[in-house]
Amino acid sequence: MSQWLANVIDRASSVNDWLSPVRQEALTRLKSTSWPTRRTEEWRYTSLHALANLTLNEATNSKALAEAPVVSNLNSIDIVFVDGVPATDLTALNLPAGLTIHSLANASEAIQQQASKVFNQVKPDAHLFGLVNDALALQGVFINVAAGVQLEQPIRVVNLVSAGIESHNRVLVNLGANAQATIIEHGAGQGNSMNTAFAEYVIGTEAKLEHYRFALHGEEAIHIGGCHFKMGESSRLNSTIVGYGSQISRIDTDVVHAAEHALAKMNCIYLLGPKEHFDLHSLIEHVVPNGTTEQNARGIVGDKARAVFSGRILIHRDAQKTLAELHNRNLLMSRGAQISTTPALEIYADDVQCAHGATIAEIAEEDLYYLQARGISRKQALIMLNFGFIQELVSQMPNKALAAWLEPLLRERFATMESE
Amino acid sequence: MLSIKNLHASIEGKEILKGLNLNVKPGEVHAIMGPNGAGKSTLGYVLSGREEYEATSGKVEFEQRDLLELEVDERARAGLFLAFQYPVEIPGVSNMEFLKESVSAARKERGQEQLTAAEFLKAARAACEQVNLPVEFLRRGVNEGFSGGEKKRNEIMQMIMLEPTLCILDESDSGLDIDALKVVADGVNSQRDGKRSFIVITHYQRLLDFIQPDFVHILADGKIAKSGGPELAKEVEASGYAWLENHEEANA
Ligand SMILES: Nc1ncnc2c1ncn2[C@@H]1O[C@H](COP(=O)(O)OP(=O)(O)OP(=O)(O)O)[C@@H](O)[C@H]1O
Ligand SMILES: [Mg+2]
Numbered sequence: 001m002s003q004w005l006a007n008v009i010d011r012a013s014s015v016n017d018w019l020s021p022v023r024q025e026a027l028t029r030l031k032s033t034s035w036p037t038r039r040t041e042e043w044r045y046t047s048l049h050a051l052a053n054l055t056l057n058e059a060t061n062s063k064a065l066a067e068a069p070v071v072s073n074l075n076s077i078d079i080v081f082v083d084g085v086p087a088t089d090l091t092a093l094n095l096p097a098g099l100t101i102h103s104l105a106n107a108s109e110a111i112q113q114q115a116s117k118v119f120n121q122v123k124p125d126a127h128l129f130g131l132v133n134d135a136l137a138l139q140g141v142f143i144n145v146a147a148g149v150q151l152e153q154p155i156r157v158v159n160l161v162s163a164g165i166e167s168h169n170r171v172l173v174n175l176g177a178n179a180q181a182t183i184i185e186h187g188a189g190q191g192n193s194m195n196t197a198f199a200e201y202v203i204g205t206e207a208k209l210e211h212y213r214f215a216l217h218g219e220e221a222i223h224i225g226g227c228h229f230k231m232g233e234s235s236r237l238n239s240t241i242v243g244y245g246s247q248i249s250r251i252d253t254d255v256v257h258a259a260e261h262a263l264a265k266m267n268c269i270y271l272l273g274p275k276e277h278f279d280l281h282s283l284i285e286h287v288v289p290n291g292t293t294e295q296n297a298r299g300i301v302g303d304k305a306r307a308v309f310s311g312r313i314l315i316h317r318d319a320q321k322t323l324a325e326l327h328n329r330n331l332l333m334s335r336g337a338q339i340s341t342t343p344a345l346e347i348y349a350d351d352v353q354c355a356h357g358a359t360i361a362e363i364a365e366e367d368l369y370y371l372q373a374r375g376i377s378r379k380q381a382l383i384m385l386n387f388g389f390i391q392e393l394v395s396q397m398p399n400k401a402l403a404a405w406l407e408p409l410l411r412e413r414f415a416t417m418e419s420e
Numbered sequence: 421m422l423s424i425k426n427l428h429a430s431i432e433g434k435e436i437l438k439g440l441n442l443n444v445k446p447g448e449v450h451a452i453m454g455p456n457g458a459g460k461s462t463l464g465y466v467l468s469g470r471e472e473y474e475a476t477s478g479k480v481e482f483e484q485r486d487l488l489e490l491e492v493d494e495r496a497r498a499g500l501f502l503a504f505q506y507p508v509e510i511p512g513v514s515n516m517e518f519l520k521e522s523v524s525a526a527r528k529e530r531g532q533e534q535l536t537a538a539e540f541l542k543a544a545r546a547a548c549e550q551v552n553l554p555v556e557f558l559r560r561g562v563n564e565g566f567s568g569g570e571k572k573r574n575e576i577m578q579m580i581m582l583e584p585t586l587c588i589l590d591e592s593d594s595g596l597d598i599d600a601l602k603v604v605a606d607g608v609n610s611q612r613d614g615k616r617s618f619i620v621i622t623h624y625q626r627l628l629d630f631i632q633p634d635f636v637h638i639l640a641d642g643k644i645a646k647s648g649g650p651e652l653a654k655e656v657e658a659s660g661y662a663w664l665e666n667h668e669e670a671n672a
Contacts (some may be wrong), residue, residue: 365471370562373468374522374578375496375529384513384521394434 002035004053005132012135017087018112022120026134033128042127044278045308045340050247051222056166056194059083068158069186073401076156076184077101083160084139084167084173084195094271098149104170113266115142118172120226122200124283127252129224133168133196134271140170142387143183147176147204154182154210154399157199161221163191169201175207177232182399185227190218191359192247197225203235205259210398211239213253217246219276226252231291233259240397241268242406244413245276245305255284257291257319267393271413272305272337279308284326286319293324298389302333302417313356317348326356331386333363333417379415387414421488421617422586426649427478429459429466430551435476438642444586449618451628451653454639461505463639464590468502469495483585496522499585503592505573506620511561515574518562519544519553519581524581529586547580550610552603568595576607589609593627605630621632625657641663651653 012027016346035052036043059082068078090103101176102111123130129171143155155169176183185199195217203209209229217223223246229237247314255264270278284293301307313324330339341358364385371381388411397403431435436459444450454460465473467480469492479592480487510518523543524534529622535543548555551573563571572592573633579587592604608618620631628636628650636652638645638661645664646652 130522302508366508369470369492369517369524370504370508370510371513372492372504373470373496373504374518375493375581376518377493377525378491380521380525381493384517385510388512 002048004051004054005035007055008132008136010187010310010418011359015135015138017105017138018107019119023135026131029125030128030135032132033044033131036128042281042343045306046248046250046277048248051194054194054222056164056192059085059167060167065245068156069188074154074156074399074405075401076091076154078156078158079141080158080160081139081167081169083162083165083193084169086139090141096153099144099151099155100144101155104142104172105138107142109128111142114144114174115172116201118142118174118202119170120200121197122165122202122230122256123226124228124254125340127226127344130198130252132225133225135171136223137168137170137196137198138353139168140172140359142172142174144174145176145179145181146411148178148381149176150180151182154184156184156186159187159195159197161186161187161189161193161217161223163193163194163220164192171197173199173201175201175203175209177204179204180205180208184393184402186214186216187223187225188214188216189221192220192222193217194222196224197223199225199227200361201227201229203229203237206233207232208236209238210341211237212397212399212402213239213241214253215241215249215251216242217245217249219274220375221246221248222248223247223336225251228252228254229256229264231255231257231259231262231264234261235259236262237264237266238398239264239266240393241280243268243270243278243280245270245272245278248277248279250279250281252281254282255293257286257288257293260288260290263292264294266295267396269390269393269410270297270307271390271410271417272301272307273300273413273417274303274305276305277308280310284313284324286313286315286324288318289320289322291319291322293322293326294391295326297327298393299339300331300333300386300390300414301337301339304334304336306338306340309339309343309358312341313345313354313370315345315349315352315354316346319349320351322349322352322354324352324354328358329358329389330358331363331389332360339378383414390414393414423481423485425479427466427480428476429462429472430476431462437466439478440594440639442637442642442644444617444619446617447612447614448635449612449620449631449633451620451633451636452620452639453622453636453653453656454645455664458639459642461590461637464502464588464621466587467495468492468500475593493525494654497525501578501579501582501584501587503572503587503589505590505594507563507571507575509561509563509566511564514558515560515562516558517542519558519578522578523581529651543581547577550580551577551607553599554579569597569600570598572604573600576604580607580611585615586617586619588621589596591623592620593622600629601627625653628653638664
């Protein structure tokens, strides 16, 4: 056990709220979990060394200035947390009919009951930091979209973190049958913060969820989190994760096809600079027949950065007629950059259609020379040659306002990445 | 315009250019001929600034600037254009996007106003027509799936669009049928305005029937072995390079 984890257990033991019974379970598990090392499969390429002896403060009250990032034409309902502390008065939000948003910290008994149907019902309990989040996330939101309600306005949960502070928060979402919603989890902040953020989604029968998760933390941050989805019958999920990489940035995204005819489209983009580290773990389980999964993770890794992609699609024996594709494409910009990719299909059914693969490309110097020989700067030529496959995923984002906001950010980031 | 003095250049530590001298004045057309492996393409690459081709000594002045100090793209924007012997295919980038970026970079460098989308399209169509390439080619990836001859014509098309001051054509005639050869030659001739200069690398007199050179040089073993007028190309056509050995012995 690390000093950091010992502190977590210590702090969590004194927590007393309506979630205490679940928190206790998590604590019990935590106490018997050993601190991951390079020999722990799930953490093989991501060192937790920087965290092991870290002691940061917890924020006590919310900062006065808590601005959600401005995205033109997004017109979202924003819920802002600063260092885990709510900065938005949820009771003052003007919400459309059929949508309720409640704080986990002071949930009424009725809300507690609803939220319990999501809390820990989707997230697998094997994840060490998921357990930490179970034990310590005193703050968070429960979002409920009533059956048949189709929300036009996106809901955005913004998690801002700042230097020297540790924080934990949770997002729980229940999407009723035939409901439709767009939910954006936006994480950002500079400095040596530590944050865990886990989100659980229960997607009802024939419901449609458009999901975004942005992990745009600075290079000193430690951010560990996950988004976990349970698919109802004939439901649709379209998820896009964008990661910048940090000192440690780790996201687990898991999907369970719990009922038939669901469709999950999962895209992930990462652009990593100097020494940034980004680790995406994904497990998609087909338990029942007739499900479809299409996953595309694409990244550009420059300088001395490192990307880890571990993608598994697990097709159980009964999950006949599953369609599953899993692709990971990478561009290495420099000799010092690294990518560890393991896309895996585990198939126990015999009537399925699956494809998977990973590619790692390097800069084509000959192509670069040709463009430069026509007067195009190296920087611009790099963008023309290499940004296309990232751009493709950005343009697949259904929300055009978000895509228009993200594209120049990624371009700019790419333009400053070291290629030698 | 271009002055090359005692240029030595190596690739992977192997010396290819061994003291090359050449002077090109505005408006002149110089033909360079010479046996396979003599270093003709190497000269083009070194002038364009290709990384693996290292100039180890000598001086190259281009329009009053030290050419060897400039990056590849800076040289191009300074007005140097190399039509490649083997142009690469870049499937991920459309010809249109590529041309737009390069024309825009050239115009910016020259302090000219940018073309509007309509003006650009008009110019690109005209250039395509001039080299007999279907306009649809603009939408394809750069040289993607182009035949050998189409690639060569695409190079000339780019030259027409970019309006460089010095054009180096590396075997722009090889692999062309006789009609395409005329198209390429006409393309080049249309750009001869008395100021723009050309270095035409070729193995064949037939191109020089269409593009009249002012000077012909024979490049052999990394040096200019002989220079003369258009008649020198005819000599080469008639008797090959066997005489070079005698010449080198005589020099030794
Ligand atoms: N990338 C390279 N690596 C190693 N050697 C090279 C490379 N490029 C060129 N050379 C060598 O340099 C010499 C000159 O080549 P270059 O292409 O300049 O000849 P050339 O005169 O253009 O010949 P050709 O008439 O066949 O086009 C040759 O011996 C060639 O093998
Ligand atoms: Mg050659």
